[in-house]
Amino acid sequence: MMRDARTLVRALREPSSVEALNNGQWTELISVARAESLIGSLAHRVKDVTVPDRVRAVLQDAVEAHDLARQQALWEADCARRALADYPGKILLMKGTAYVAANLEAGIGRSIGDLDIMVARKDMPVVEAALLDAGWEWVKPDPYDDQYYREHMHELPPLIHRERDRMIDVHHTILPLTARPTPDVKAILDAAVALDDGLYVMAPADMLIHSIAHLFADGDLSGGLRNLWDINLLIRYCSGADPEFWIKLGTRAEIHGLVSELERAVRLAERLYATPVCKSRAGKRRFSDCLYVRRLLARDGYGRETRKITRFAFYVRSHWLRMPPVMLARHLWTKWRKGGKSSDWTRHR
Amino acid sequence: MSKMHQIMLKIGPAAFRIVSAWRRPLDQLTDLYKAYPAPTGETVDFTVRLEPEKPWRRFVRPSVHIGGDFWLPDAAPLPLEQGLLGAEMGMNLQMALGWRRHLLLHASSVEKDGKALVMTGQSGSGKSTLSAMLAERGWRFMGDEFALLSLDSGEIIPFPRLISLKNKAIEAMQDIASEERFGPEMKATPKGDIRHLVPPRDAIARMNKPARPALLLFPRFGHAPELRDMGQAEIFVRLTQASTNYVALGEAGFRSLTRFVDEVPVKAMDYQSIDQAEELIDGLWSELR
Amino acid sequence: MTQKYRAAEKDELIWHDLDSMTLLYHRPSGITHMLADPAPAILEVMGGVPLSAIEIAERLAAGFDLESNIDTENIVLARLEELSGLGLVSRVPT
Numbered sequence: 084m085m086r087d088a089r090t091l092v093r094a095l096r097e098p099s100s101v102e103a104l105n106n107g108q109w110t111e112l113i114s115v116a117r118a119e120s121l122i123g124s125l126a127h128r129v130k131d132v133t134v135p136d137r138v139r140a141v142l143q144d145a146v147e148a149h150d151l152a153r154q155q156a157l158w159e160a161d162c163a164r165r166a167l168a169d170y171p172g173k174i175l176l177m178k179g180t181a182y183v184a185a186n187l188e189a190g191i192g193r194s195i196g197d198l199d200i201m202v203a204r205k206d207m208p209v210v211e212a213a214l215l216d217a218g219w220e221w222v223k224p225d226p227y228d229d230q231y232y233r234e235h236m237h238e239l240p241p242l243i244h245r246e247r248d249r250m251i252d253v254h255h256t257i258l259p260l261t262a263r264p265t266p267d268v269k270a271i272l273d274a275a276v277a278l279d280d281g282l283y284v285m286a287p288a289d290m291l292i293h294s295i296a297h298l299f300a301d302g303d304l305s306g307g308l309r310n311l312w313d314i315n316l317l318i319r320y321c322s323g324a325d326p327e328f329w330i331k332l333g334t335r336a337e338i339h340g341l342v343s344e345l346e347r348a349v350r351l352a353e354r355l356y357a358t359p360v361c362k363s364r365a366g367k368r369r370f371s372d373c374l375y376v377r378r379l380l381a382r383d384g385y386g387r388e389t390r391k392i393t394r395f396a397f398y399v400r401s402h403w404l405r406m407p408p409v410m411l412a413r414h415l416w417t418k419w420r421k422g423g424k425s426s427d428w429t430r431h432r
Numbered sequence: 433m434s435k436m437h438q439i440m441l442k443i444g445p446a447a448f449r450i451v452s453a454w455r456r457p458l459d460q461l462t463d464l465y466k467a468y469p470a471p472t473g474e475t476v477d478f479t480v481r482l483e484p485e486k487p488w489r490r491f492v493r494p495s496v497h498i499g500g501d502f503w504l505p506d507a508a509p510l511p512l513e514q515g516l517l518g519a520e521m522g523m524n525l526q527m528a529l530g531w532r533r534h535l536l537l538h539a540s541s542v543e544k545d546g547k548a549l550v551m552t553g554q555s556g557s558g559k560s561t562l563s564a565m566l567a568e569r570g571w572r573f574m575g576d577e578f579a580l581l582s583l584d585s586g587e588i589i590p591f592p593r594l595i596s597l598k599n600k601a602i603e604a605m606q607d608i609a610s611e612e613r614f615g616p617e618m619k620a621t622p623k624g625d626i627r628h629l630v631p632p633r634d635a636i637a638r639m640n641k642p643a644r645p646a647l648l649l650f651p652r653f654g655h656a657p658e659l660r661d662m663g664q665a666e667i668f669v670r671l672t673q674a675s676t677n678y679v680a681l682g683e684a685g686f687r688s689l690t691r692f693v694d695e696v697p698v699k700a701m702d703y704q705s706i707d708q709a710e711e712l713i714d715g716l717w718s719e720l721r
Numbered sequence: 722m723t724q725k726y727r728a729a730e731k732d733e734l735i736w737h738d739l740d741s742m743t744l745l746y747h748r749p750s751g752i753t754h755m756l757a758d759p760a761p762a763i764l765e766v767m768g769g770v771p772l773s774a775i776e777i778a779e780r781l782a783a784g785f786d787l788e789s790n791i792d793t794e795n796i797v798l799a800r801l802e803e804l805s806g807l808g809l810v811s812r813v814p815t
Binding site for chain 3: 663
């Protein structure tokens with residue numbers, strides 16, 4: 084019985100390693116991969132490796148399901164583009180949708196949730212109005228959450244399209260405003276790369292920094308293995324395409340105040356996924372790297388989350404990072420008084 | 433982490449691993465599925481997990497949270513006495529959210545003369561009970577929850593899980609089927625009183641024999657017996673509503689469902705008893721070419 | 722209006738007639754639409770070229786038997802706006 088997710092990590096790193104798995108281990112690996120939203124990526128990695136027949140069918144299902152997700156994501160981006168046809172500013176695609184729109188390997192087999200776009204903060208009202216006009220609606224009409232979102236988070240409250248039933252998240256920066264590193268959004272917008280259809284994606288270094296920011300500064304590391312896999316693929320692709328990439332990456336990390344996060348991401352990607360890295364960008368190894376690895380691998384062969392204490396420590400830390408302590412106390416107090424369950428913004432992956 | 437137990441089940445084209453914090457639901461499943469081929473040592477398509485809602489609910493007023501490879505947030509937990517129902521619901525959930533190898537219709541199906549009768553409708557239409565009863569009257573049972581429509585051949589593929597009988601249907605079937613085929617009585621579940629029924633032997637033995645769909649019915653229990661034609665647009669819309677994976681299958685789903693609507697005759701059928709239903713069905717069946 | 726519209730490419734669409742409505746599977750979106758007349762006819766006569774509502778109305782009149790007292794152009798315009806919202810037709814920038 085697998086006690087943690089290292090078999091999955093190894094399968095992604097060295098696909099041929101799965102040839103040694105017995106049927107029981109395959110069943111566990113599939114449960115772990117599905118729980119970590121990595122089954123599409125696993126399916127692509129092992130496509131040329133010999134696997135049992137039923138496993139081949141399961142993996143093929145994952146490939147097809149992710150192809151559909153990709154198609155829907157691109158369509159959703161196109162709908163947003165048309166709704167915002169009269170908006171003159173840049174509309175940046177983010178996360179999974181950006182990877183597939185830019186045809187990156189990081190987009191292959193990737194599960195994609197909502198559409199995430201970024202626009203300049205001053206234009207949020209006009210973008211919001213255009214989306215509402217084109218058939219999107221607010222998901223939650225709660226005044227407290229609404230106020231909190233607008234003032235402190237890095238996005239509008241969630242919008243859903245009334246007919247297509249798909250959500251859109253409109254961001255104006257890559258981290259919550261209350262979080263401690265404050266990225267340079269203007270630099271991101273200025274450096275953005277245009278796609279054929281008029282939408283934009285971030286420049287490669289910024290795309291990677293965003294993924295890193297998301298992994299460490301915006302969540303409690305659930306979905307961390309998937310996030311780190313994105314980082315691994317982005318590093319491989321970007322460094323392969325541009326010999327100056329590591330220099331640019333270092334510069335961007337300094338501009339955005341995310342140097343130690345970059346260093347940790349580089350160390351973890353190398354340690355788990357054998358990502359070829361530039362040593363000078365890895366910083367010094369820290370003891371806490373082990374805790375991160377422990378947290379990232381906390382999934383058993385039944386698909387259950389494990390390592391509750393480590394998990395809880397990271398959960399508290401993620402709130403700490405997003406809000407100063409006084410605000411955190413007030414927010415959690417209000418949430419508790421309303422009897423709310425864990426708040427919506429922890430759902431973002 | 434606490435110990436979990438597991439068993440494996442294979443029904444038609446799908447294989448499951450059922451993991452549970454408690455032995456009892458797995459023992460019940462093993463007993464009821466004993467005539468089915470056991471896929472020990474094989475791989476599966478899905479894992480279902482039955483876990484305590486909270487750690488302390490493992491022993492104190494044990495409460496079963498239904499999860500697995502595919503899951504829904506805010507799933508309501510069940511008491512342990514309904515753990516068997518939880519396992520069956522868990523398997524339904526995996527199929528509904530994760531199965532792509534056939535178009536799934538929320539329908540029951542039975543076979544005669546190599547042809548399949550498919551019955552679809554909302555809860556309370558009686559499709560499940562009709563299939564159970566026809567299975568005792570010369571038809572072969574193919575499934576009561578999902579009808580699997582082949583994307584290539586247009587055939588219906590058998591998926592005969594335990595038949596889920598509700599409320600009055602339990603008593604009606606108890607008069608017909610022998611007691612050893614029944615699972616435990618579960619009262620006051622979210623879906624009313626439920627008892628599971630093991631399908632007849634030949635349904636299990638011929639689990640791998642598909643059948644061409646020859647008639648689609650929209651049954652409606654509790655109305656004077658009548659057959660009505662339906663417009664194709666209405667049929668198509670109702671079938672997309674009855675399918676959990678139509679959208680996920682994209683173009684293949686579109687082609688498969690339009691072919692089904694083109695090729696299979698359809699009737700709305702009102703009835704008040706199994707005898708009335710059987711008479712109407714026999715009449716339609718004998719007119720088929 | 723002189724706003725021109727362009728229909729989705731033929732190979733992006735799969736049509737299927739039902740008795741009273743027409744089904745349309747739109748490949749880029751994966752969405753199945755159920756269209757009532759005259760929307761299918763409008764999409765059909767648009768071919769691959771940008772056309773205005775009045776030009777489409779003329780093509781419809783040439784190809785189909787239309788009632789003489791209806792305001793074809795405005796009906797076509799209303800349908801075009803709906804089809805545009807669904808992404809089956811796009812407005813061509815002037």
